[in-house]
Amino acid sequence: MNIGFIGTGNMGTAIIKALSKVEDITIFGLNQTRSKLEALAARTGLIPCSNIKELAERSDFIVLAVKPQQAENIWPELIPTLTKDKILISIAAGLTMHSLKAATNNLCPVVRAMPNTPVLIKEGVTALCFDDPDLNEKDKQAILHIFTHCGEVQPLHENQFDAFTAVIGSGPAFIFYLIETMVESGVELGLHREASSRMVKKLFSGASLMAERSPEHVSMLKEMSIAPAGTTIAALAHFDRTAIRGHMMEGIRMAFKRSIEMG
Numbered sequence: 055m056n057i058g059f060i061g062t063g064n065m066g067t068a069i070i071k072a073l074s075k076v077e078d079i080t081i082f083g084l085n086q087t088r089s090k091l092e093a094l095a096a097r098t099g100l101i102p103c104s105n106i107k108e109l110a111e112r113s114d115f116i117v118l119a120v121k122p123q124q125a126e127n128i129w130p131e132l133i134p135t136l137t138k139d140k141i142l143i144s145i146a147a148g149l150t151m152h153s154l155k156a157a158t159n160n161l162c163p164v165v166r167a168m169p170n171t172p173v174l175i176k177e178g179v180t181a182l183c184f185d186d187p188d189l190n191e192k193d194k195q196a197i198l199h200i201f202t203h204c205g206e207v208q209p210l211h212e213n214q215f216d217a218f219t220a221v222i223g224s225g226p227a228f229i230f231y232l233i234e235t236m237v238e239s240g241v242e243l244g245l246h247r248e249a250s251s252r253m254v255k256k257l258f259s260g261a262s263l264m265a266e267r268s269p270e271h272v273s274m275l276k277e278m279s280i281a282p283a284g285t286t287i288a289a290l291a292h293f294d295r296t297a298i299r300g301h302m303m304e305g306i307r308m309a310f311k312r313s314i315e316m317g
Contacts, residue, residue: 055196058082058113060106060128062094065145066119068174072204074098079200084109110135115200118144125149129157136161141193143167143200147219148316151185151212163188165197168218169204171226178205181218185211216317220310228302233258 055078059066062085073079074097083100085091091102103109110116110132118125125146136142140162144154147168154164166183173180180201184194194209201207210218233254240250265272280286293299 056080056113057115058109059117059119060084061120069204070098072176076203082109082112106131107135115141118146122146122148150317170223173204176205179222180207181210183212184209216310216313219313220306224309
């Protein structure tokens, strides 16, 4: 399986690193900054390419890992290399299936992928859109195989991508915001910053593992931590009185609306 990456920015590099030790995958790469590309090649075994034509000819799967506004400059060189035997995988946010198919003149099957930032540690969640009727089952299984090395994979129809973006794509920033808030609360209440940071991070990782491994609904897990007239219910009652849940849901809805606007 030969995979070529047009662009090796943060997300492209994260996926390349995740795939670099997979025996049946050979990785090719192209980046405007040659020194960065060669440094990445030294760390991952990636084979640097000099231009899009070379990369496309050597790759079965072509990953478009550039900013959406940069794609316009890529199409003129990429289109002549595309055939029905190539698969274009776009991780460029905001480029819809319609725009990708139109830009490539329907010359090859197209997949839209959206990974979130924890792919950097192989614990991400990636949405894959297999709506293109030109994709066959073998292609789909190969693409699933590629992204399972980066974490969890969730096939979704494109009309669900804006919801995925709002909840899962933007989600890591929301979690980091909560971690930061709780660390600051610990400091305010007298904990040393280093200790507060370490303990809050462990709190989040432990609670997440508990939620993932337990057969119980998260509401029941929450109830396990609540005692009558105790500290936890005092805080939760305050959150409910001040509509914290409603504000969080409204924030996620705003991310959803912004994703639609960008698309």
